Amino acid sequence: MAQIRLRGIAWDHTRGMLPLLATAQRYRELHPTVQIEWQARSLQAFGDQPIEQLAGQCDLLVIDHPFVGYAAQHPVLLPLDSWLPAAFLADQAANSVGASYASYVMGDHLWALPIDAATPVSAWRPDLLEAIGVAPPASWSDVVHLARRGHVALPAIPIDSLMHVFMLCTALGAELAADPAVFVPHDHGVTALELLRELVCACDPACLARNPIATYEALATGDQLAYCPFAYGYSNYARAGYAQHRLRFGGLVTLDDGTPLRSTLGGTGLAIAATTASRDVALDYARFVADPATQRGIYVAAGGQPGHRSAWLDPAVDAWCGGFFGDTLATLDAAHVRPRYAGYMHLQDTAGPLVHRYLCDGGDARSVLAAIDVRYRESRGHHD
Numbered sequence: 001m002a003q004i005r006l007r008g009i010a011w012d013h014t015r016g017m018l019p020l021l022a023t024a025q026r027y028r029e030l031h032p033t034v035q036i037e038w039q040a041r042s043l044q045a046f047g048d049q050p051i052e053q054l055a056g057q058c059d060l061l062v063i064d065h066p067f068v069g070y071a072a073q074h075p076v077l078l079p080l081d082s083w084l085p086a087a088f089l090a091d092q093a094a095n096s097v098g099a100s101y102a103s104y105v106m107g108d109h110l111w112a113l114p115i116d117a118a119t120p121v122s123a124w125r126p127d128l129l130e131a132i133g134v135a136p137p138a139s140w141s142d143v144v145h146l147a148r149r150g151h152v153a154l155p156a157i158p159i160d161s162l163m164h165v166f167m168l169c170t171a172l173g174a175e176l177a178a179d180p181a182v183f184v185p186h187d188h189g190v191t192a193l194e195l196l197r198e199l200v201c202a203c204d205p206a207c208l209a210r211n212p213i214a215t216y217e218a219l220a221t222g223d224q225l226a227y228c229p230f231a232y233g234y235s236n237y238a239r240a241g242y243a244q245h246r247l248r249f250g251g252l253v254t255l256d257d258g259t260p261l262r263s264t265l266g267g268t269g270l271a272i273a274a275t276t277a278s279r280d281v282a283l284d285y286a287r288f289v290a291d292p293a294t295q296r297g298i299y300v301a302a303g304g305q306p307g308h309r310s311a312w313l314d315p316a317v318d319a320w321c322g323g324f325f326g327d328t329l330a331t332l333d334a335a336h337v338r339p340r341y342a343g344y345m346h347l348q349d350t351a352g353p354l355v356h357r358y359l360c361d362g363g364d365a366r367s368v369l370a371a372i373d374v375r376y377r378e379s380r381g382h383h384d
Contacts, residue, residue: 008060012040019304072107112269114307128226147202158352168192238322
């Protein structure tokens, strides 16, 4: 009997890789002629590597939603709405976690199935907060005060720093990329940058080299860091036995005037390369992974963070994951979607280091925003 082999690429963490290995194993048990091989790339490469390179190497791709702007203008991915049943896609849309499903729609086509949902949320060590006699912060000033006592960590590598600025600008009332020449109104951008630098300067400089995973590891293993105000959530750290200490997760603080923060949506989608030689099998496997029974079953059991809302609302799943899903769902529902125009990834790649340098060294926030605007205008014509 002829064997069908599919190659996929995902990102290298328990949340990203193990559920795909588990679903590939189960799919092979159900379809013995199909072998699905998943390869891992780093979290940094996940956000950086051009989609056209990946699509030329693999049949299945786990992607970040800003890539769909490029996909809508270049023949690199299958438009899934042209191949998957309408009833299945209607269920996926109706059971989206926040804007996860919509984030993969561009140019009237769906380019990936939302198999994983995430946005920045707060996290803390209940034992350490209790030991120092404080509750989880409620306001921005509360966070800064706790940071000055040495108990706060946040991820502040370039990409995460940029996402924090997006979050703050949105809370301040700015619309990103609304003006073709100015990425964000400078008055809003200056306030956002200054707020973020104040917080980062109150924390250990090690934050500037940490991504969310490293931040959660620092919280889970030490005896000083007790709270993270915003980092892309990982339900793994809310599960008993995953790390040295179990973390608790929740929503975001408000600005000092009571304005709620709206974080920047993340998560991942499962896409199919347009050049795959096994289109029907790839489509069937993708449907299997995104199926609600799989999502709240072997996908989450293997360490995944599902993209189907039924898993987030399942009491058994939530209890197993320390209340992570119930305590953070409202934050995901409120999250905003990054710009997704075809050249956006150029801006993301080049603006993050500008923000990071400002957080490290200070300087003139308006000059930083002017430099971002240059990259933004470049990105508007950067489609290749």
